[in-house]
């Protein structure tokens with residue numbers, strides 16, 4: 001009995017098999033648990049099994065979990081490192097299984113135990129008593145699979161070398177720094193780093209001892225055979241396979257306790273997303289948990305975060321946020337409140353984790369008491385009679401009142417276009433509510449939103465124009481207004497297209513900055529450029545534009561960033577956006593003010609430039 | 617009497633038994649920029665909330681320094697967190713940070 005067991009499970013495969021079993025059990029347990037904890041609707045997950053959704057999931061898993069295409073877009077070398085490890089390993093398993101099948105004598109031989117292909121080289125030589133001799137010879141003579149296995153191993157090893165390099169010299173990868181590690185990460189990473197070198201040595205020694213192997217293991221084996229006497233070589237075969245098995249075992253057991261957990265969670269997350277599961281407003285939700293565990297701590301978000309680049313704040317980015325939540329570490333005020341909520345990390349995350357949502361959830365949880373009636377001081381709305389109703393309602397917003405030139409320009413433009421409009425907040429703005437919302441005080445924010453909504457609907461207007469992208473985003477996406485909302489750049493573009501506004505084109509060279517709320521938050525990028533092309537010469541140098549645009553640093557998302565840190569962000573952004581020192585045009589009162597404080601050149605809002613160039 | 621705009625001022629003396637320096641200490645660690653405020657009142661002049669009511673951040677800062685926390689507690693909720701004051705403060709006080717920190721202080725009490 002014992003002998004029979006040893007034949008199937010030689011002792012040295014035990015660490016590997018135990019690790020693998022643990023890994024698979026964790027995967028099943030976690031998947032079930034997350035599914036149970038989905039707050040949206042657990043049954044939605046079944047939708048993921050519809051053919052088109054399954055197809056979408058499989059495609060995405062191949063593209064992202066194996067090929068890591070989004071990382072390639074960040075940096076080629078970094079992409080290669082991830083792909084060579086993930087896809088290379090995957091292919092190694094596939095080819096290993098095919099080779100094992102051939103060695104076993106074709107398809108009809110039934111189910112292979114997982115350790116068999118993994119330790120094939122060992123079984124094909126040392127354990128050869130269990131194999132018919134002719135079949136082994138066949139496999140070895142074909143050489144093709146041996147060659148492929150060696151090639152794949154070489155590719156993976158090159159990926160490993162890059163990983164070592166990245167740990168110690170991250171700038172090679174276009175990254176300022178890599179992430180800090182926990183103990184579980186260190187052990188598992190150490191095991192991962194050792195797996196493939198261990199395999200190389202084990203296979204080479206076996207090849208050396210038995211005269212097999214292809215260009216890599218065969219050659220290295222020959223070298224070993226030259227310097228080590230045959231008897232010793234034969235004796236050292238087993239110990240090195242032990243080492244290989246143990247490193248694999250440690251890695252598999254370490255996965256759930258380390259950042260490599262993303263290997264398990266990412267496919268689950270992709271599946272949930274394609275099933276249409278929506279995140280809830282709590283981070284204990286199954287979907288959010290899957291997101292948090294899917295963070296591979298690749299550090300790409302740290303690298304793209306302006307706080308990390310322009311200031312010394314490098315401990316609150318999503319990679320750390322996800323880690324602390326995952327390990328139930330209480331979040332510091334810095335972690336909670338420093339983030340600008342600019343969203344750059346979200347658009348660059350290769351796993352597409354919505355860290356803004358995660359952080360917003362944590363911010364909401366900061367407050368235990370709510371004030372139901374803190375804005376009772378706001379004046380009551382007087383019901384307007386129907387005759388007074390206007391077509392267009394203009395909402396300047398708090399920030400525009402700090403930059404009156406914008407609202408004055410808008411007045412001039414609307415009068416020139418002969419619009420029937422009303423200036424909603426001429427005598428005092430009620431904030432749109434977004435700043436309070438961003439700070440987690442949703443109950444309070446909703447009171448402001450209700451007050452504004454009442455006034456907007458009461459005006460009877462059909463179109464709401466805002467000058468501030470923050471208000472715009474909020475009105476458009478959170479207010480559920482019965483009327484259309486546009487930003488003033490879109491509005492001006494519309495006036496030009498309708499022929500209501502005649503402009504003169506000048507030859508003034510300008511640079512344009514995409515305000516982050518406008519370009520990333522609401523995807524308005526074409527309208528401002530069209531308007532600018534009608535009045536000036538647009539010279540765009542910035543590579544980070546559109547949805548990847550930079551934040552000016554003034555963002556209301558942060559209640560902790562200091563004045564100095566904000567200015568440093570603005571300076572760094574300016575160098576990127578306007579290297580040639582043209583007039584800088586933007587479309588957000590906040591950007592205008594923030595940049596104006598540190599810019600050598602003039603900073604204007606797009607409406608100013610339009611108002612200046614109206615044909616008389 | 618009110619119609620002439622006159623009234624008798626409330627007693628302004630500070631009762632040391634009822635005041636507390638706890639919040640000032642809390643702010644000194646949580647939002648150190650609180651301490652560089654020079655009470656110029658720019659924040660109050662631009663305040664969105666101040667447009668509708670007599671809310672004033674400058675007064676809040678003074679009340680905190682005096683330790684009259686009972687008067688701060690509800691008053692601070694009137695702020696809309698709009699951020700105009702942060703952009704204008706000549707001393708570079710992170711005013712929104714001060715307000716959120718004060719609110720957090722009372723929230724955790």
Ligand code: SF4
Nearest residue numbers: 295297298299301349
């Ligand atoms: S949040 Fe995304 S970008 Fe940041 S470390 Fe995690 S996986 Fe990488």
Ligand code: SF4
Nearest residue numbers: 305339340342343345
């Ligand atoms: S939202 Fe912006 S500031 Fe916050 S972590 Fe992401 S990139 Fe950094």
Ligand code: SF4
Nearest residue numbers: 653654656657659705
């Ligand atoms: S503007 Fe700044 S310095 Fe002046 S009172 Fe307000 S917080 Fe203090």
Ligand code: SF4
Nearest residue numbers: 663695696698699701
């Ligand atoms: S953030 Fe508050 S205190 Fe500052 S201007 Fe706005 S409403 Fe006033």
